[in-house]
Amino acid sequence: MKLRLPKTLTAVLLGGLLTLNVQAQTREVEDAFGNSVTIPASPERVITLSEIDLDTALTLGVTPIGTINGRGQAAPPRYLEGKLPAGIKVVGDLDNPNLEVLLELEPDLILTGPVKPEQLAILNEIAPTVTTFNWARPWQESMLRTAHVLNRDTEARAFLDRYKVRAAQARERLKDHQGETFSIVRWNPKGPSYMFKDAFSSTVVEDVGLVRPAHQQDPGHTHSMALSLESLELLDGDWLVIGTLATSGEAVEALQQAEETAAFRQLSAIQAKRFAAVDGSLWTSLGGPMAALQIIEDIESIVGKAEAEPVAKD
DSSP states (O other), rough: OOOOOTTTTTTHHHHHHHHHHOSSSEEEEOTTSEEEEEEESSSOEEEEEEEHHHHHHTTTTOOOOOEEEOOTOOSOOOOGGGSSOOEEEEEEHHHHHHHHHHHHHSSSSSEOOOHHHHHHHHHHHHSSSEEEOOOOHHHHHHHHHHHTTTTOOHHHHHHHHHHHHHHHHHHHEEEEETTBEEEEEEETEEEEEOOOOHHHHHHHHHHHTTTGGGGGGOOOSSSSOOGGGGGGGGGGEEEEEEESSSSSHHHHHHHHTTTHOOOOOOOOHHHOOOEEEEHHHHSSSSSOHHHHHHHHHHHHHHTTOOOOOOOOOO
């Protein structure tokens, strides 16, 4: 997150906002790195600066006053389209919120992902700021932390119970496919990358009883280096999903060109029609509770394709 305090923001303006943000009652919470943060006892004007925070807040019944554009998008995350209440102000891009807009909204609480200490200090000058998650940690952990910050502990526990039931339902529906491999790929302008085994979507795949291919077991929450067309076999699995962050642009064009190559067409998942194009901003980014439910629905739809050839069993 690249934050610079604009010169147009005078000390008087900042001082006035800080006065507005003084709360009569506060409480202490712990952020994702074990730091204690003093926040309003009952925050009312919340800004979310990550997809996870926005997703979680909405799931818990909290409508933020401001949020960011989704990763690689010019609007909030696509998978939340139709679920965003009217009136939420977009405060900028994921890595570059507009500080002047943040100040104008007069938040009493900011929720964010990991940022540099100096950047966190700037956000804290605007409003108490809680870092809600750490990289490669389960989204459920982040949800419980955010829920505690928002006084929604009961709602979070209830949702996580429902999620366990939903995942169990999916495992039952996919009982004939348990243990089959599921390749998850993001196509970038420079070529394809597969997601690592600790990535958000990987954890949901495992929750429903599928596994990542043996050649996609790199530890971490991000993705591999871009592969050449000569290395496309590393994308293969019993099932294959490919997504791009944006719905148009260089990455989409690169994928369309690759689809015309013999190497792409020779992938076993492509030949067997066990392949689907997915929303890359959902499948190959960070996600929260609603994203997890959507991925389960996608998996059921993909693995349940009538025209797909069955996976050969040993």
